[in-house]
Amino acid sequence: MVGKFVDQKAQERYFATYEAIRRKWPVPSEELDVETRFGATRVRRSGTGTPIVLLHGAMGTSLSWYPFVADLAARHTVYAVDMIGEPGRSVQTRPMESTDDEADWLADVLAGLGHEKVHLVGISRGAFLALNLATRRPAGVAGVLAFEPGGFGIAFLRFVLWSIGELSRWWLPTAILRRVSAGDPSVRHTMRPLVFRGMKFKIQMAPLHVFTDDELRSIDVPTYFILGERSLIKAPELAARVESLVPNVRTEIVPGATHALNLEELELTNARILAFAGEDHAGLPD
Template sequence: MLGEFIDKNAEERFFATYDAILRKWPVPAEELDIETRFGPTRVRSCGPEEGPPIVLLSGGMGTSLSWYPHIAELAVRHRIHAVDSIGEPGRSIQAAPIESTEDCADWLAEVVDGVLAGTGHEKAYLAGVSRGGWLALNLASRTTDRIAGVVTVEAAGFGVIGRSFIWWSLREIFRWFLPKWFLRLMSSGDPDVRHTVRPLLLAALKYKQRLPEMHLFGDDELSSIDVPTRIVVGERSVIHDAPAVAARLGSLSPHIRVEVVPKATHGLSLEKPGLVTARILESVREHHADATE
């Protein structure tokens, strides 16, 4: 079974909204369709071609456009590749079922191979939010042949996602309908971003996903990751116990560094976008410097 919109009208409304938000992309970009065995995957590439490549993976239903507030700074010295994940609403076109976590890893590996082809770069950095973080770790725990490093923000895979996440999501969506001045008082981050992405998220709810469940990472999987990995979690996350995640991973692998952000929730990338951008740039700068010494 393939992911699909519930009807043609829902699809058309989604892409009209998608194209409107795309106009906010702050720098010139090249649209690429990378062929994979699961279908062509849309990647938006920008920044200097000689810069260290960073592959950006969004949260569920987020699309590559969720990264637009971060792009101007990220693309100054790096080649950025923002991905519309296959099997989710976006410009990628699913052509074959994704039935397992192995399929998820195979798809992402093909995307990374595609963005690196002909560039002269042998490896890329992966940065992912929520489900995007899970996708990055899911691949890195299997192979790091083409991965230079990983940064995740509130990645799934460290706790069972249940009712608390649903209630948090409903409250968060409600806030997005508040006037900007009131939203600024209630939540950290830029209210303009929430108001911008709100219609796309609502339109995406009419897309039927048919993806495998995101499994919880075992110690063996995580300890097998042999590239520098920074895992950023919110102290008030509703998808895992952040202090427990930090305690567990802190002694699991010398390659993994964990940061718990005080007072942050699962919406960390919206609440503290500057911190997210900074952590990606810091990680790439540190790891790239080490690799070239």
């Protein structure tokens, strides 16, 4: 099975919303369809400079980066990816059944972009995919910046309950949402129809893998973990674990932040990406 919408009407409604949000992309962009062994992957390119590849969280699509891209594209070539197997403009033709498949897919995407090395920036599942590539197919990876990454034993039920609570807030009026959730309410309101209409897409992806100690030890590129103090996992324990295993790693725990860290801390998110993609990682907290 490959990822697909439940019917034509659901697909049409989704892509109408997708196009409406696409028009909010604040800088010039070019849309690429990168061929991979699992199907054509849609990538949105903006800016010039040292390349950054952005990997969204579940159901987010490349468009979830629209609040960040103006600052990033002013200094870098930014590639925002629609992950294959999820709703978006990528077209899956073959199932991804394992973490090796996921690494092969992302390696194919990077090869298609044509750079010797890129910085990978991921949120949640996107961060998992970036770290997974660094453990399995690291040749094209200059570094990994992982915001609230998956792959560290988050209980499924706990994630589902958190997601229900988070998404339920997206229906609140702006004034109330501003009081109960950090960040710009307009971002959640903009992305809300896309996420909810994407629920009529049958997702196809490999089961989420939990990283072993040996896999983490194998990461040999600069790596930066940014975790929320109120993460779905115990952030201090995760930070201690990766600091003891990953050779060239830094960690940061953001006070008060949850798994929705990127929505709650837009300025911090952009600042950390820009600092990480710099030549010497200047500006990152020690």
